[in-house]
Amino acid sequence: MIHEVDEVLKGLLGGGVLAGSGIDISFEAPTRDWAARRNAPVINTYLYDIREDVERRQRGRMPVHDERNVVVRRRRPPRWFRLSYLVTAWTKTPQDEHRLLSAALATLLSRELVPSAELPGPLAALGLSIPVSVAGTQTESRSLAEIWSALGGELKPSLDLVVTVPFPAHPEYDAGPPVTEGATVRLRGPEEAAPQTSERSHRPRQVGAARAAREAKVPQQRPDPR
Numbered sequence: 264m265i266h267e268v269d270e271v272l273k274g275l276l277g278g279g280v281l282a283g284s285g286i287d288i289s290f291e292a293p294t295r296d297w298a299a300r301r302n303a304p305v306i307n308t309y310l311y312d313i314r315e316d317v318e319r320r321q322r323g324r325m326p327v328h329d330e331r332n333v334v335v336r337r338r339r340p341p342r343w344f345r346l347s348y349l350v351t352a353w354t355k356t357p358q359d360e361h362r363l364l365s366a367a368l369a370t371l372l373s374r375e376l377v378p379s380a381e382l383p384g385p386l387a388a389l390g391l392s393i394p395v396s397v398a399g400t401q402t403e404s405r406s407l408a409e410i411w412s413a414l415g416g417e418l419k420p421s422l423d424l425v426v427t428v429p430f431p432a433h434p435e436y437d438a439g440p441p442v443t444e445g446a447t448v449r450l451r452g453p454e455e456a457a458p459q460t461s462e463r464s465h466r467p468r469q470v471g472a473a474r475a476a477r478e479a480k481v482p483q484q485r486p487d488p489r
Contacts, residue, residue, distance in 0.1 A: 264430050265310070267383050268346055268393075272308055272426070275377075275395075276350075279370030281306075286363065293351060294414050305353045306367055308424070311410050312347035316427055319343035341389060341429035349410060350397075350422040360420065368422060371397040389429050396425045 273288045286304055291297050293307045321340035352363035378392045386393070411418045 264386065264428060265313075265346065267386050268426055268428055269308075269310075270383055271377060271381075271386075271393075272348070272424075275374055276306055276308065276367055276370060279373065280366040281363075281370060284366075292414060293349075293353070293416060293419075295416050298353065298416065301353055304359065304363065306363060307349075307351045307353060309349045309351075310346060311349050312345075314345055316343040316345050319427070339432035341391070341431050343427055343429050346426045346428055348424040348426070349407070350424050351419050364420060364422060368398060371395060371422070371424065385431065386428070389431060391429050393429070394427050396427075398422050399425065 269290055276288050277286070286306055289297075289305050289307045290309065291307070293309055320342065350364075350367055352360040352367070354360050354363065374395055376392050376394055379387050379390050382393065407421065407423070408418060
């Protein structure tokens with residue numbers, strides 16, 4: 264799922280204000296060696312933290328429908344995880360870096376929720392939208408200063424980007440076939456009486472058939488009071 268989220272972010276940052284600019288989107292760690300190798304303007308989106316959003320955790324089972332809207336499987340609800348990215352701009356001048364950050368911020372602020380139709384592969388199959396938060400309050404245990412220190416580089420202006428993503432829970436369980444026959448009740452007389460049995464069956468009635476039967480029913484005539 265993480266690599267699919269990377270593709271979603273690459274499409275978001277490459278569109279919007281930066282559409283057609285040719286700015287490269289990198290997911291490598293922004294170390295000193297990486298910074299020395301670059302030779303063109305780059306927006307770096309570094310994944311620095313992964314942790315579960317426990318407030319979204321659910322219990323129970325969820326139905327899985329086929330193209331006929333029939334339940335064919337059941338599965339556990341997905342687990343939601345917060346993927347935290349450090350977004351930085353790399354150019355030759357600070358002014359150009361600030362312009363790139365401003366463009367990235369304007370692009371991400373307008374996409375606070377990405378619908379499932381715009382998600383790839385298994386993410387789209389879950390049918391859930393994913394929230395995107397940018398430049399919010401720092402909630403992770405590691406500060407940005409600690410992250411830059413671990414990367415061995417100098418502190419740069421950055422955007423804290425958090426994408427909350429559902430991860431499917433396994434295994435899935437096959438569901439039983441749908442009920443097409445009604446219940447059958449057999450009645451038997453007392454033992455001292457003659458053995459008598461009767462059988463009554465009930466079949467599920469379709470809504471359309473029941474409605475047609477009511478509409479076709481002829482009302483009973485009342486007797487003439489004269």
